[in-house]
Amino acid sequence: MASEPLTARRRGGSEIVAQALERWNALSGSARFFILLAAAATVPLLISNDYVIRIAGNVCLFATLAVALNVVVGYAGLLDLGFIAFYGIGAYTYAILSSDQFGIHWPSWASLIFIGLIGLVFGLLLGSPSLRLLGDYLAIVTLGFGLVFAQLALTLDRVELPWREGTVNITGGTNGIVKLDPLNFFGFQLSNVTHYFYALLIWLAIVLIIVHRLNQSRIGRAWRSMGEDALAAESMGMPTRRLKLLAFSCGSAIAGITGGIFAAWQQSVFPQNFSTDVLITLYAMMVLGGISNLGGAVLGACVLAIAPELLRSPELSRLIFYSALGLGLLLLMKPRRNGLIVLVSVIGLGVLLRLIVQAAAPDLLSPPTIRVAAASVSTALDRFSQQFGIYVQSWILVLKEPLLPGNIAFVVMIPALLALSRMKPGRLKFGLTIPAIYLLIFVWETRLAAEPAVTRLLLIGGLLVILMIFRPNGLLGRRKVEIV
Amino acid sequence: MEDFLAQLPQQLVNGLTLGSVYALIALGYSMVYGILQLLNFAHGDVYMVGAFIGFGVLTALLPDSSPLLPSAVIVVLMLLAAMLGCGLLGVGIEWFAYRPLRNAPRIAPLISALGTSILIQNAVQLTLTANYRVYRTEQVIPAAAGIGLGDLRISATRALVIISAVVLMIALTYLVQRTKLGRAMRAVAIDREAAATMGVNVDQIIVLTFFIGSALAGAAGVLTGLVFTRVWHTMGFNAGLKGFTAAVVGGIGNLPGAMLGGMLLGLVEAFAVGFIAPAFKEVITFIVLIIILLIRPRGLLGASVIQKV
Numbered sequence: 001m002a003s004e005p006l007t008a009r010r011r012g013g014s015e016i017v018a019q020a021l022e023r024w025n026a027l028s029g030s031a032r033f034f035i036l037l038a039a040a041a042t043v044p045l046l047i048s049n050d051y052v053i054r055i056a057g058n059v060c061l062f063a064t065l066a067v068a069l070n071v072v073v074g075y076a077g078l079l080d081l082g083f084i085a086f087y088g089i090g091a092y093t094y095a096i097l098s099s100d101q102f103g104i105h106w107p108s109w110a111s112l113i114f115i116g117l118i119g120l121v122f123g124l125l126l127g128s129p130s131l132r133l134l135g136d137y138l139a140i141v142t143l144g145f146g147l148v149f150a151q152l153a154l155t156l157d158r159v160e161l162p163w164r165e166g167t168v169n170i171t172g173g174t175n176g177i178v179k180l181d182p183l184n185f186f187g188f189q190l191s192n193v194t195h196y197f198y199a200l201l202i203w204l205a206i207v208l209i210i211v212h213r214l215n216q217s218r219i220g221r222a223w224r225s226m227g228e229d230a231l232a233a234e235s236m237g238m239p240t241r242r243l244k245l246l247a248f249s250c251g252s253a254i255a256g257i258t259g260g261i262f263a264a265w266q267q268s269v270f271p272q273n274f275s276t277d278v279l280i281t282l283y284a285m286m287v288l289g290g291i292s293n294l295g296g297a298v299l300g301a302c303v304l305a306i307a308p309e310l311l312r313s314p315e316l317s318r319l320i321f322y323s324a325l326g327l328g329l330l331l332l333m334k335p336r337r338n339g340l341i342v343l344v345s346v347i348g349l350g351v352l353l354r355l356i357v358q359a360a361a362p363d364l365l366s367p368p369t370i371r372v373a374a375a376s377v378s379t380a381l382d383r384f385s386q387q388f389g390i391y392v393q394s395w396i397l398v399l400k401e402p403l404l405p406g407n408i409a410f411v412v413m414i415p416a417l418l419a420l421s422r423m424k425p426g427r428l429k430f431g432l433t434i435p436a437i438y439l440l441i442f443v444w445e446t447r448l449a450a451e452p453a454v455t456r457l458l459l460i461g462g463l464l465v466i467l468m469i470f471r472p473n474g475l476l477g478r479r480k481v482e483i484v
Numbered sequence: 485m486e487d488f489l490a491q492l493p494q495q496l497v498n499g500l501t502l503g504s505v506y507a508l509i510a511l512g513y514s515m516v517y518g519i520l521q522l523l524n525f526a527h528g529d530v531y532m533v534g535a536f537i538g539f540g541v542l543t544a545l546l547p548d549s550s551p552l553l554p555s556a557v558i559v560v561l562m563l564l565a566a567m568l569g570c571g572l573l574g575v576g577i578e579w580f581a582y583r584p585l586r587n588a589p590r591i592a593p594l595i596s597a598l599g600t601s602i603l604i605q606n607a608v609q610l611t612l613t614a615n616y617r618v619y620r621t622e623q624v625i626p627a628a629a630g631i632g633l634g635d636l637r638i639s640a641t642r643a644l645v646i647i648s649a650v651v652l653m654i655a656l657t658y659l660v661q662r663t664k665l666g667r668a669m670r671a672v673a674i675d676r677e678a679a680a681t682m683g684v685n686v687d688q689i690i691v692l693t694f695f696i697g698s699a700l701a702g703a704a705g706v707l708t709g710l711v712f713t714r715v716w717h718t719m720g721f722n723a724g725l726k727g728f729t730a731a732v733v734g735g736i737g738n739l740p741g742a743m744l745g746g747m748l749l750g751l752v753e754a755f756a757v758g759f760i761a762p763a764f765k766e767v768i769t770f771i772v773l774i775i776i777l778l779i780r781p782r783g784l785l786g787a788s789v790i791q792k793v
Contacts, residue, residue, distance in 0.1 A: 081590070129778055136790035137777060139523065140732050143725065155763040228533025280598055287595045363603070407611040410706040414607065418580050447610060457606045465581050 037205055044194040053193045055309050060200035063260055063301035064207050066253035067294055071211055074292030075220070076247030077227035081279065082126065082142030085149035086252040088274035089116045089122060090259025092153065095177040095269045096170070108183045112260050119256025123249030146279065153271040176270035181265045196265040203261060207254055208294060214250075215294075223247055227292065277457075284464055291474055306420040308456045312451060315378075315385035321444055322388065325437070338430065345434045346441070350395040353438075357397060366400040368393040396445055398439075406446030413439045488759065495511050496760040498636060499644045501711055503750020504649030509727025510705035510734065511656065511744035512697030518673040518737035519693050521590075524767065525597035526577055528724015529604040530698045533573055534566040534705025535715040537697040539617050541565045542709075546623055555624040561712070563648065566702035575691050583687075584703025599674070601720075608717040618715045619709040645707045652703060653743055656696070660739060669693060673737065686756075701727075726753075729769070735786025 024032065043056045065087060069210040070311045072080045097104050106114070126145055151340050157173030171177065175253040183190040183199060190196055214220050222243050226233040234240045285304045289296025311317040318328065329339040357364060368387040399405055448455045509531055516524045545552050553561070581600045586594040588673045621627075621641060629640035660666035669733060671679040674690045680686045708723070709715050732747025751770065756768040776784065 073591075079594070100543055103624050129774065137732060137781065141774060141777065144729065144766075144773055147725070151763075192741065265775045281594065283598065290524075291591060319640060345620060410607070410611060415576070418576070451610060454606045454610045458610070461578070461599045461602030461606065465596045465603065466598040468588070468592045468599070469581075469584045472592035479518050 014476050017165075019461070020195055022213050033208070037201070038203055041198070044197055050193050053197050055306060056264065057193065059302050059305045060197065060204045061258060061265075062282065062305045063298045064200070064204045064258045065255060065282055065454060066289075066297035066301045067204075067207055068251045068258070069282055069286050070292060070294065070297045071214075071223075071247055071254070072251035073286065073405065074222040075215065075227055076244055077230065078244060078248060079139040080142045080248065080251065081139050081145035082144070082149070083251065083255060083282065084274050084276070084279040085146040086119055086122060086255040086470065087259040087262075087278075088149055088153065089261035090256030091228060091269045092171060092259075093256070094116055094260035095180050097177060098181040098264070099173070099177055100320075101169070101177050104153060105181055108181075108185055108264070112257055115256045115260040116253045119253035120249045122247060122256075122458040123252030126252075127245045127248040139173075146276070150271060150274065150276075153274070173217065174271065176268055178268040180263055180267045180269070182267065190264070196261075197250040199261060200265075205297075207436075210300075212294060219243070219246065224292070232234065232268075281460070284460055285462070302442055304460070307459075311452055311459075313453070315380075315382040317451065317452060318389055319381070319385045321449075325440070329437075342430075342433055342437065346438050347395050349351075349438050350397070354395060354397060364399055364401075366398050368398060376399060392441070397440055400448070402446040406443060409439055410443045413443050491758055495754045497636070497638050498758070499751035499754030500747065501645050501750070502753055502776075503773070504646050505708050505723070505746075505748035506650060506726050506749050507705045507743045508649055508652065508700045508707070509723060510730035510746045511599025511653070511739060512701045512727075513724075513728050514734070514736055514739060514742040515693050515697045517731065518739075518741070519690060520582070520586075520593075522582060523557045523597065523728070524577075524582075524697075525594070526581070526600040526604060527697070527701055528722075528727065529601050529608075530574055530721035531578070531701040531705045531708075531723055532572050532606065532715070532717065532720030533604065534570040534702030535709045535719065536612065536617070536705075537569045537702065538562040538565040538706035538709050539619060539715055546620060549662070551623070556625055559644070560701040562706050566706045567677050568702075569698035570702025570705070571695040573732055574701075577698075577764040578691060578694040583690075600642070602741035605717055605720070612717065614717055615629050619713045619715065620711050621713055625710070633669075639713050645711055648703065648707060652700060653712075655738065656700070659696075665689075665692065686707055702753050726769075729773055733773060735780075735783030738783070738785045741783055741785035748784075 015232055027035070040056070040060075044053050047053065065083075069080070071080050072083065092325070093115045094111055096102060097106045097114065098108070099105075101141070118467075126142065152172055153171045156170040157175075158167040159170055183196075190199055215223070222233070222238050226238065226240055226243055228238055259274075262273075281304060285300035286297050288298070288303060289298070289300035308322060328341070329342055330336060331339075331344060333339040354365075367388050370386050370393060372386045372390070375383065413436070415441065416432075420429065420432055420436050423432070448458075498648075509527065512530075513524060514528050516527070519724075545561065551558065564639070577600055581596045582593050585596055606677045609759055625640050625644065627639065627641075627735065631640075631643060632639045645749050658666075660669060666683045668679070668689050671682065671684055676686055679689075704727075705715075708719075723773055727746070730745035730749045732745070733748060734741025734743070736742075752772050753765050753769055755767040756762075760768060780786070
């Protein structure tokens with residue numbers, strides 16, 4: 001009897017959620033879009049931390065790029081690996097038109113429109129010869145184009161012109177172009193992070209609306225049918241060449257303008273802003289959400305732009321790692337109590353190993369390396385995380401010279417985890433999970449936590465492979481009908 | 485003009501050396517593409533791992549005091565270790581990242597390949613740091629050794645690279661054209677399902693293809709290390725791209741094409757560096773690629789296959 005009110009309350013809670021979800025689903029697409037937009041617009045009002053707003057701006061920037069990439073790759077089915085070059089061309093064009101590099105200072109609206117046109121023209125220039133090529137050939141030509149852009153950005157700092165004395169510095173080489181004018185629209189100058197966040201958000205909204213409308217139109221239908229089966233579309237009388245070119249240059253123009261806004265925001269451009277890493281991140285964002293799904297692209301951008309920032313602080317990344325591990329154990333092990341058994345056994349194994357090492361070679365061990373910071377300089381969450389780290393270090397091996405054992409454990413761990421993931425469920429797999437998880441925690445503590453930049457990329461790489469294996473169409477993607 | 489003629493033979497040798505490496509990488513791309521229609525983006529990283537395996541063997545067998553084994557044996561051991569290690573790595577990649585995606589939409593294995601490439605690069609960076617490693621080639625092959633033909637001098641290292649590449653390519657051609665396994669590989673490349681119906685073990689052939697292709701990349705890694713001495717964790721990206729370009733230039737899926745494309749690309753690059761400007765070698769290579777693809781959209785030796793629907 002005593003539990004009756006509790007269950008009632010619980011049911012009430014989930015009913016509220018269910019009702020809210022139902023109402024949400026009942027809303028029209030555009031209403032949902034504007035509610036989310038309004039919610040995003042309140043971010044700077046709720047949080048006054050410039051760092052957080054900068055991340056939010058980054059999310060908008062990457063979401064816009066992912067949406068543009070989606071037009072090219074998702075809708076038109078063109079594997080464009082030179083996409084980042086268009087973004088870079090936009091940024092460099094803005095830099096040249098609004099800095100002391102050549103003493104040109106165009107008004108922002110004029111340079112942004114010009115950049116859009118440049119994007120279109122370059123899209124057409126690269127597109128018209130290479131769209132004759134089939135899928136994978138297109139990929140290599142565009143990838144080469146991206147590389148050429150990167151190399152030109154690096155080497156065009158000493159160009160010799162036949163009709164002039166000396167050399168001309170166009171791109172600034174590794175030093176880039178700095179001290180760009182901020183965006184300035186008819187007297188209103190964008191001067192801080194919040195302004196740029198709003199500019200990027202508005203630009204994202206505009207791009208989303210344009211792309212969505214395009215996708216609903218005749219052209220969008222043609223694109224989708226072409227992406228589904230180019231040959232069939234062509235035989236239905238669709239001008240596939242023109243449609244492809246349109247998609248290609250549309251994506252390039254959007255990427256270019258986004259690059260211009262990025263350059264203005266950063267007030268400088270450097271070649272490494274447009275490296276292949278950025279391209280890979282963009283592809284990861286688009287694929288994570290599901291190809292040819294606009295909401296998915298935005299979601300993917302949110303996840304992959306925010307996650308690295310969370311992993312930047314060692315305290316937060318420790319909490320995230322261990323909660324992910326715990327959740328994974330609880331959800332993946334069936335029956336549930338097996339997860340608990342594994343957890344206890346891992347700790348038991350750790351204590352055992354520690355005792356053995358302590359007895360055999362006590363010199364190798366070091367005391368816990370984590371300290372709890374004073375309450376005055378850190379938040380409660382950080383202190384909790386540090387305390388948690390000390391608990392972990394009280395049973396896992398903490399070595400004085402962790403580099404070599406950590407590396408060996410890492411090299412052993414990867415094939416072990418891979419092999420484990422493919423084993424059939426059974427006693428053996430269950431038994432082997434325990435040392436594998438111990439190894440994982442050991443590697444995390446000794447190597448991964450110390451190198452967040454590498455760990456982040458390892459996670460992205462692993463995530464991409466695993467995601468493709470379990471959901472080849474992305475998180476929100478729908479299964480495509482395969483024609484045999 | 486005289487300057488040009490004087491330099492020509494030396495640039496030819498440089499180009500052939502570079503081209504041998506590209507051709508070996510291109511073969512792996514082409515073989516995998518021929519069978520699975522898959523761009524194996526991780527192939528360049530396999531090559532990088534091969535270079536590091538060679539470095540490990542060289543360092544282990546060449547203590548500061550004196551070499552443990554005769555130089556020739558060391559070089560052969562480096563090549564064998566790298567080929568075996570990379571072959572196994574390639575098989576592992578196929579099993580982990582590509583096999584589950586055999587029937588997925590076309591972009592899925594591509595993304596998975598990108599992910600694998602990031603994984604390998606960062607795993608190497610984590611364990612071996614991002615520093616350059618330097619092959620101590622001159623302690624195995626003296627820099628002065630070489631063949632002189634008039635004005636032209638081919639250093640022993642470069643000769644070794646070209647000869648090993650040619651030997652490996654001949655062996656591969658023999659395997660593919662003259663043996664039962666090679667016939668099975670060609671059959672799978674032409675039509676996987678038909679080959680399966682005829683009793684070819686398709687999975688086994690795919691694994692074998694990955695093994696051979698990756699082993700060739702591993703050999704290319706060691707040869708690069710011997711000639712250019714520096715190896716680092718992202719060296720695979722550019723080399724993989726060049727290898728892929730070579731495969732495309734020659735007609736992807738076509739093995740003699742890959743060899744021809746690799747040599748051609750190496751020569752173009754060497755000439756661009758030697759006669760035009762080192763800074764623009766990528767630009768020139770890329771322009772040549774576009775021109776070739778515009779004239780022959782399926783590559784130099786690619787057959788104009790009619791696409792079946």
